[in-house]
Amino acid sequence: MSIIKYKTLKDVPKEEFLVPGTPLCAGCGALQVMRLFHKALGGDVVWVNAAGCVTLMATFPYTPLKSSWFYIAMPSAPAGAQGIRDALDILIKKGKLDPTENLKVVVVTGDGAASDIGLQATSGAIHRGLDFFYLCVDNEAYGNTGFQASSSSPMGSGTATTKPTHLYPAGNVLPKKDLFEIWRSHRPPYVATISPSHVIDMLRKVEKSLSFKGPKLFLALSPCPTGWGAETSESVKLAKLAVETGIWPLKEAVYGEVTHTYIPSKRKPVEDYLKVQRRFAHLFKPVKNESIIAEIQKQVDEYWSKVEH
Amino acid sequence: MERGHIFNPSYVLVTTPSLLFDMTVKPLEGMAEDSVLFVNSPKEVSIEQLKKIRVIYGDLTGLALKYVGKDILSAAMGAVACKLSGLISLQSTLGAVEEELAELGLETDIIEKNVQLAKECYLSTESVGLRGLNHKPLHKVVEVRYLGEKGIPDLLSVGNTALRKTGSWRVFKPIVDKNLCTACSICYIYCPEACISLDERGYPVINYDHCKGCLVCTTECPRNAIRVERETAWS
Amino acid sequence: MSKECDKSGEGDGMVLKMLTGSQAVAWAARLARVDYIPAYPITPQTEIIEILSEWVRKGEMDAMFVQMESEHSLLTAAGTAAATGARVFTATSSQGLLYGFEMLYNIAGWRAPLVLVNVARALAAPITLEPDHNDVLAARDSGFLQFHTENVQEALDLVLLAYRVAEDHRVLLPAIVNIDGFHLSYTRESVDLPEQSAVDEFLPEYKPVNPIRASAPVAKGTPVLIPPLYSFFKYQMHMASRNALNVFMDAAKEFERLFSRTYAPVEEYMLDDADTVIVMSNSFTSIGKQAVNAMREEGHKVGLLKIRLFRPFPTDDIIKSLRGKRCVVVIDQNISVGKGGITCPEIAEALYHLEDRPKVILPVIAGLGGKSISLEEFKHAVRVANRLASLRAGPDGPLLLFREDEAVLVESLLKLASGGQ
Numbered sequence: 001m002s003i004i005k006y007k008t009l010k011d012v013p014k015e016e017f018l019v020p021g022t023p024l025c026a027g028c029g030a031l032q033v034m035r036l037f038h039k040a041l042g043g044d045v046v047w048v049n050a051a052g053c054v055t056l057m058a059t060f061p062y063t064p065l066k067s068s069w070f071y072i073a074m075p076s077a078p079a080g081a082q083g084i085r086d087a088l089d090i091l092i093k094k095g096k097l098d099p100t101e102n103l104k105v106v107v108v109t110g111d112g113a114a115s116d117i118g119l120q121a122t123s124g125a126i127h128r129g130l131d132f133f134y135l136c137v138d139n140e141a142y143g144n145t146g147f148q149a150s151s152s153s154p155m156g157s158g159t160a161t162t163k164p165t166h167l168y169p170a171g172n173v174l175p176k177k178d179l180f181e182i183w184r185s186h187r188p189p190y191v192a193t194i195s196p197s198h199v200i201d202m203l204r205k206v207e208k209s210l211s212f213k214g215p216k217l218f219l220a221l222s223p224c225p226t227g228w229g230a231e232t233s234e235s236v237k238l239a240k241l242a243v244e245t246g247i248w249p250l251k252e253a254v255y256g257e258v259t260h261t262y263i264p265s266k267r268k269p270v271e272d273y274l275k276v277q278r279r280f281a282h283l284f285k286p287v288k289n290e291s292i293i294a295e296i297q298k299q300v301d302e303y304w305s306k307v308e309h
Numbered sequence: 310m311e312r313g314h315i316f317n318p319s320y321v322l323v324t325t326p327s328l329l330f331d332m333t334v335k336p337l338e339g340m341a342e343d344s345v346l347f348v349n350s351p352k353e354v355s356i357e358q359l360k361k362i363r364v365i366y367g368d369l370t371g372l373a374l375k376y377v378g379k380d381i382l383s384a385a386m387g388a389v390a391c392k393l394s395g396l397i398s399l400q401s402t403l404g405a406v407e408e409e410l411a412e413l414g415l416e417t418d419i420i421e422k423n424v425q426l427a428k429e430c431y432l433s434t435e436s437v438g439l440r441g442l443n444h445k446p447l448h449k450v451v452e453v454r455y456l457g458e459k460g461i462p463d464l465l466s467v468g469n470t471a472l473r474k475t476g477s478w479r480v481f482k483p484i485v486d487k488n489l490c491t492a493c494s495i496c497y498i499y500c501p502e503a504c505i506s507l508d509e510r511g512y513p514v515i516n517y518d519h520c521k522g523c524l525v526c527t528t529e530c531p532r533n534a535i536r537v538e539r540e541t542a543w544s
Numbered sequence: 545m546s547k548e549c550d551k552s553g554e555g556d557g558m559v560l561k562m563l564t565g566s567q568a569v570a571w572a573a574r575l576a577r578v579d580y581i582p583a584y585p586i587t588p589q590t591e592i593i594e595i596l597s598e599w600v601r602k603g604e605m606d607a608m609f610v611q612m613e614s615e616h617s618l619l620t621a622a623g624t625a626a627a628t629g630a631r632v633f634t635a636t637s638s639q640g641l642l643y644g645f646e647m648l649y650n651i652a653g654w655r656a657p658l659v660l661v662n663v664a665r666a667l668a669a670p671i672t673l674e675p676d677h678n679d680v681l682a683a684r685d686s687g688f689l690q691f692h693t694e695n696v697q698e699a700l701d702l703v704l705l706a707y708r709v710a711e712d713h714r715v716l717l718p719a720i721v722n723i724d725g726f727h728l729s730y731t732r733e734s735v736d737l738p739e740q741s742a743v744d745e746f747l748p749e750y751k752p753v754n755p756i757r758a759s760a761p762v763a764k765g766t767p768v769l770i771p772p773l774y775s776f777f778k779y780q781m782h783m784a785s786r787n788a789l790n791v792f793m794d795a796a797k798e799f800e801r802l803f804s805r806t807y808a809p810v811e812e813y814m815l816d817d818a819d820t821v822i823v824m825s826n827s828f829t830s831i832g833k834q835a836v837n838a839m840r841e842e843g844h845k846v847g848l849l850k851i852r853l854f855r856p857f858p859t860d861d862i863i864k865s866l867r868g869k870r871c872v873v874v875i876d877q878n879i880s881v882g883k884g885g886i887t888c889p890e891i892a893e894a895l896y897h898l899e900d901r902p903k904v905i906l907p908v909i910a911g912l913g914g915k916s917i918s919l920e921e922f923k924h925a926v927r928v929a930n931r932l933a934s935l936r937a938g939p940d941g942p943l944l945l946f947r948e949d950e951a952v953l954v955e956s957l958l959k960l961a962s963g964g965q
């Protein structure tokens with residue numbers, strides 16, 4: 001990378017591509033990610049969407065986007081991107097379309113579409129080397145349908161289908177699926193995790209990805225005040241805590257080679273992050289469940305021990 | 310009995326005055342002189358159309374803040390609806406509130422607070438009863454024309470959600486104190502809604518038509534330059 | 545590895561070739577100069593996509609061929625490409641059609657015209673490779689136009705006609721052209737291959753409506769959460785489909801002028817003086833016609849009505865052909881389990897209000913999962929219908945055509961399956 005375009009917050013592009021007035025919840029992290037992501041992408045974008053919370057941002061006859069939008073179906077947004085990308089390419093090649101009409105094709109889905117029902121279509125699109133962006137706004141559950149567990153829900157979290165009970169004191173007993181590694185195993189040109197709290201890190205990653213042809217995949221932590229049970233005002237703070245506790249590592253992989261773009265110098269205890277969210281409340285009340293909290297901490301520590309050696 | 314869309318309401322409850330004239334919601338449609346409108350608002354709304362129907366006001370948001378500490382209105386609105394109907398006892402109402410919230414997995418002290426809220430709302434509302442269903446026909450059946458390529462659900466008017474004034478969602482209002490603000494632009498960057506713009510000197514300007522009052526800006530401001538007030542402009 | 549026969553010159557620039565149904569529809573896609581072919585293999589559709597991929601790889605066709613990872617994705621990509629302005633061709637069959645089923649409704653709702661060839665194959669379970677029409681008829685409510693074909697020539701021609709109708713701005717709906725697996729897909733027949741220049745004249749370039757472009761942002765596929773909007777858009781689709789009847793008629797006239805072959809929404813066979821009419825569609829119509837010939841020789845006034853255009857449903861043509869007849873025998877090569885055949889109620893509804901409606905409309909289930917239909921079975925159905933008419937009685941449930949030799953075979957196989965010898 002020769003020039004670093006984004007050094008301070010003053011460098012955040014001022015142009016807005018996403019105007020106010022969406023019906024998404026106040027304080028929605030997914031919306032915040034999309035707004036900043038779009039600034040870094042620039043204009044001439046078509047968003048390709050699978051069912052999820054952000055689907056509701058464009059409901060007839062309103063759309064907050066100044067760019068194009070195509071809602072597809074829950075399992076196959078990447079295939080929708082394939083059709084658009086291929087059609088633009090072949091029409092330009094055949095001289096039926098002026099190259100100035102070209103667009104960046106960007107899939108945006110929640111974690112349910114990305115990790116569960118749409119994983120097959122995603123794998124197909126990455127394998128075919130499709131030249132597209134994928135932004136997964138990960139709020140760690142099916143937020144749009146009332147916060148049921150997805151395979152992206154972390155162990156220990158309570159959701160509408162993994163309520164903590166005396167038989168299941170942890171709430172969700174399954175681990176969070178490692179979508180970053182699944183994507184990376186296809187060796188696409190670019191994969192990254194991002195957080196709405198670390199804006200410069202996000203913008204630089206998008207900037208860097210723009211130079212690659214092929215799949216460019218982003219996994220964004222997306223605090224969800226409604227589903228996580230947190231104050232709307234705490235969204236960015238929660239994202240920051242996820243990074244500082246090491247729960248949400250910021251990293252990228254270029255053709256499969258992983259680099260951590262931010263290593264917290266002294267990781268905060270995971271408890272700081274867990275205790276401020278209602279979805280983890282059962283780990284603290286009525287009695288503190290030390291063993292599950294310790295297990296979560298252990299997994300984070302193990303992850304970082306491999307990074308730091 | 311009506312099911313689904315209520316065409317001839319005995320009473321209508323509106324959570325926020327800004328919804329009264331929403332083009333798609335149309336809460337006043339089908340109301341007659343003998344139906345009653347309940348508006349959640351600390352003060353009266355002076356709008357011409359409201360003069361013709363009976364309007365009751367109640368500050369449910371204020372009560373919710375008092376009892377629960379949050380502007381969560383479902384228990385309060387439910388209790389008011391029960392009382393207005395004159396058909397549902399206080400006991401049944403509170404039982405239903407308790408059951409619904411327990412199903413959501415809320416903690417007992419939060420449920421108890423909501424029950425107290427519902428009780429106060431129930432007791433402070435008068436009962437109006439249901440009006441009869443004999444009404445003048447409102448509707449005419451028409452033929453739908455074929456519009457060809459104009460009848461396709463594509464949206465060509467992009468970036469138009471600004472027409473929806475989500476400012477009405479706001480319970481608390483963020484206000485920038487220019488004396489404390491250093492124009493660092495952090496609030497501008499973190500506002501999820503793109504509701505903050507920067508003036509020519511780099512100071513934040515909040516778009517109150519759309520600001521949902523999430524208060525991310527207040528939390529993130531390093532100078533504590535964004536104070537918070539209870540919203541009243543929509544009342 | 546060309547499987548085509550030598551050209552046999554017929555004058556007039558006509559080229560006769562011996563082609564399979566798969567080759568014929570591949571040729572139609574090539575002649576239509578399609579831009580984009582997303583594909584996924586399934587028996588008995590594979591030959592179509594093998595041929596097309598080879599032509600694209602050899603540079604004989606200026607199109608993009610992409611092999612997807614499932615039919616769901618294949619239909620998705622097909623639909624979004626059409627909405628972006630590419631002329632799209634694809635093909636699938638049976639389980640594949642059902643696997644991508646939700647996308648049929650989506651593509652139609654996006655009003656994205658494209659042509660999908662369905663190579664008919666009965667649905668699992670039990671699984672089989674042989675054809676019937678439960679797959680294609682499952683799609684009848686989706687908004688896709690539906691063309692059913694009897695022979696290889698018709699398969700080629702109807703793909704061309706389907707593009708012309710689907711892309712017409714008075715219609716803007718996708719189309720399915722059905723060809724029966726094996727009986728058409730792998731069967732070679734003599735085909736008059738149209739000249740490219742004539743096809744170019746028949747099929748102007750596809751002009752998409754509101755395609756996705758940098759200069760003109762658009763939001764497509766957005767939820768319509770206000771119920772009257774849903775009702776409105778859905779009914780617009782219905783009216784577009786009804787419009788397709790006239791658009792098809794106009795296109796067929798033009799087709800006849802250029803290619804000297806005539807296509808109407810239905811085809812009448814020995815109908816004028818018939819008192820009993822067999823109603824059928826797709827490839828087995830040919831054996832139905834043979835049965836009519838045989839019964840005619842025995843002095844029975846039997847005719848046949850072939851339904852070519854199934855969506856939009858050609859109600860007026862059906863009334864014209866069937867009013868005043870004594871008996872109608874509707875052979876459904878499909879079964880709606882718990883009811884009977886799928887087309888029979890549609891035919892009955894079309895005729896119900898007529899004073900001179902047939903005395904009997906007999907629902908018949910035949911040819912499921914590729915089971916043959918013999919002359920005796922056709923005769924039996926005609927006899928049953930006429931007996932009911934004489935008795936002034938209605939049918940009690942559908943009549944299943946199943947022969948004694950088949951019953952014996954099934955019995956012996958059941959014995960083997962249960963451990964017997």
Ligand code: SF4
Nearest residue numbers: 025028053143224226
């Ligand atoms: S439920 Fe969560 S992710 Fe969905 S819109 Fe609300 S805050 Fe955003």
Ligand code: SF4
Nearest residue numbers: 490491493494496530
């Ligand atoms: S974050 Fe605070 S100091 Fe910075 S611009 Fe906003 S109000 Fe001013």
Ligand code: SF4
Nearest residue numbers: 500520521523524526
């Ligand atoms: S309260 Fe929320 S929506 Fe309003 S200006 Fe602040 S950050 Fe933006």
